[in-house]
Amino acid sequence: MLNFVIENTNKFIASVPKSRRKQYGQFFTSKASAKFMAELFDVDFSMPEITLLDAGCGTGVLTAAWVDMVRSRGYKGNIKVTCYETDTMVVSVLIENLEYIKKHCHIEYEVREENYITTQQFEQNMLFGDEPQQFDYIIGNPPYKKIPKDTPEAKAMSSVCYGAPNLYSLFCCMGIRNLKEGKEMVYIIPRSWTSGAYFEYFRRYMFANCVLTDIHLFESRDKVFDGESVLQETIIIKLKKQRHKPESIRMTTSSTSDFSDISTFNAPYDAVVARNHYVFLVTNKKQADVLEKVNKMPATLLTINMPMKTGLIVDFRTREILRDELEDGCYPLLYSQHIKDGRVVWPQGKEGECILTDRKAFLQKNDNYLLVKRFTAKEEKRRLQCGIYLKQRYPQFKYISTQNKVNFIKCDSPCVAYGLYVLLNSTMYDTYYRLLNGSTQVNSTEINSIPVPERSVIEEMGRALMYQELTEINCNQIVEQWIR
Numbered sequence: 001m002l003n004f005v006i007e008n009t010n011k012f013i014a015s016v017p018k019s020r021r022k023q024y025g026q027f028f029t030s031k032a033s034a035k036f037m038a039e040l041f042d043v044d045f046s047m048p049e050i051t052l053l054d055a056g057c058g059t060g061v062l063t064a065a066w067v068d069m070v071r072s073r074g075y076k077g078n079i080k081v082t083c084y085e086t087d088t089m090v091v092s093v094l095i096e097n098l099e100y101i102k103k104h105c106h107i108e109y110e111v112r113e114e115n116y117i118t119t120q121q122f123e124q125n126m127l128f129g130d131e132p133q134q135f136d137y138i139i140g141n142p143p144y145k146k147i148p149k150d151t152p153e154a155k156a157m158s159s160v161c162y163g164a165p166n167l168y169s170l171f172c173c174m175g176i177r178n179l180k181e182g183k184e185m186v187y188i189i190p191r192s193w194t195s196g197a198y199f200e201y202f203r204r205y206m207f208a209n210c211v212l213t214d215i216h217l218f219e220s221r222d223k224v225f226d227g228e229s230v231l232q233e234t235i236i237i238k239l240k241k242q243r244h245k246p247e248s249i250r251m252t253t254s255s256t257s258d259f260s261d262i263s264t265f266n267a268p269y270d271a272v273v274a275r276n277h278y279v280f281l282v283t284n285k286k287q288a289d290v291l292e293k294v295n296k297m298p299a300t301l302l303t304i305n306m307p308m309k310t311g312l313i314v315d316f317r318t319r320e321i322l323r324d325e326l327e328d329g330c331y332p333l334l335y336s337q338h339i340k341d342g343r344v345v346w347p348q349g350k351e352g353e354c355i356l357t358d359r360k361a362f363l364q365k366n367d368n369y370l371l372v373k374r375f376t377a378k379e380e381k382r383r384l385q386c387g388i389y390l391k392q393r394y395p396q397f398k399y400i401s402t403q404n405k406v407n408f409i410k411c412d413s414p415c416v417a418y419g420l421y422v423l424l425n426s427t428m429y430d431t432y433y434r435l436l437n438g439s440t441q442v443n444s445t446e447i448n449s450i451p452v453p454e455r456s457v458i459e460e461m462g463r464a465l466m467y468q469e470l471t472e473i474n475c476n477q478i479v480e481q482w483i484r
């Protein structure tokens with residue numbers, strides 16, 4: 001049955017321009033991913049009737065996989081499926097598919113050709129106390145699309161939005177609202193919600209109502225969706241609507257698109273879902289150990305008063321004050337290219353590496369800093385790449401400046417600059433950061449949330465490195481003495 005639906009989907013993909021499908025955030029789940037998602041459900045077969053919701057259902061691939069799974073496991077009761085879809089073109093294919101499923105698997109279905117978000121009440125209305133329609137199981141691959149904060153969808157769900165939201169997070173929250181207590185929802189969504197400020201309200205809503213029971217990660221981004229290369233890294237999550245936390249979350253990974261080489265790790269729940277609701281995608285024991293060790297640390301860069309910040313200068317907007325060589329009144333402007341083997345090496349004969357200004361907003365005190373690149377290439381070995389800048393090497397300058405493609409930490413002593421280098425240049429902290437954030441960007445808010453030792457320990461660590469080579473191995477040896 002799933003094959004029939006997939007064939008029809010492929011015909012639809014071939015007949016509709018990519019640009020149109022993009023408009024709807026439309027790409028279709030592959031057969032293997034749909035089957036995998038359906039099989040994650042732990043269906044209660046004692047119920048005489050089961051209701052399923054598939055919102056943003058496209059051609060119905062996920063519904064087909066779910067019904068296939070339930071019937072092949074021997075369920076004989078009634079199945080009532082509700083599908084939401086706004087694209088009239090895809091709806092005709094959907095209905096053909098649902099008719100086929102109805103004929104072969106005896107289901108009832110309802111297609112709602114309406115906006116899943118705006119046709120329902122999300123924000124609790126004290127006066128009317130609207131009760132949402134609720135379903136036993138929900139399966140979904142929602143549209144992934146950033147939308148402006150003044151769109152009807154964002155306004156309808158303002159309590160879970162921070163700035164411009166992404167439609168997938170709205171679908172997910174509405175799904176949680178539409179789910180019966182104790183029941184399950186499986187979604188395939190980007191991993192971007194797992195950290196950062198933008199999705200904080202989303203995470204809060206999720207964990208106020210549900211627990212995570214399963215997460216699947218794809219080692220390669222290709223072929224998760226049929227006929228489309230979706231560049232965002234996606235994950236499959238299973239949520240259960242209950243407050244009681246399970247001991248562990250089943251973390252699975254596969255490197256192939258047919259899920260033939262799944263590896264499984266049961267990660268402690270609290271290691272994956274941190275107290276601040278960041279979600280760490282831990283897939284093996286080594287990573288779990290890193291989390292456990294780092295999470296025991298008592299401070300953060302904020303509590304020791306040395307926050308990471310983003311560089312001050314957007315170079316293409318300030319071209320008129322940039323110089324290639326020093327002139328009277330010029331100061332060094334530090335770029336990520338000045339980070340070399342653990343140190344900041346300036347000048348390098350780089351274009352625009354001096355800045356001629358007395359504007360305070362463009363300058364920072366010549367002090368001791370740790371610079372960290374904001375952007376690294378995906379294939380680079382390390383996400384955290386840093387360099388130590390010491391003011392004593394540049395005593396002639398009262399100020400310096402930094403380009404916005406680097407982050408910096410102002411350190412209150414050279415030893416602390418070395419100590420923070422030890423931490424951020426260690427394998428342990430690089431691993432921790434990757435578990436926290438899947439993107440290639442280094443986000444200062446997230447670095448500021450990472451647990452670190454007390455300032456005095458950081459200073460000791462720095463002292464231990466000061467007269468050694470600034471290698472990752474040396475940093476690891478020092479870190480391992482202090483963080484066990």
Ligand SMILES: C[S@@+](CC[C@H](N)C(=O)[O-])C[C@H]1O[C@@H](n2cnc3c(N)ncnc32)[C@H](O)[C@@H]1O
Nearest residue numbers: 024027028029056057058086087115116141143
């Ligand atoms: C990423 S596609 C996934 C389709 C299908 N679930 C699958 O996995 O193959 C999302 C679908 O949601 C539909 N959609 C977009 N916005 C919607 C909305 N506000 N309400 C209902 N459906 C919507 C799109 O037309 C598209 O078919």
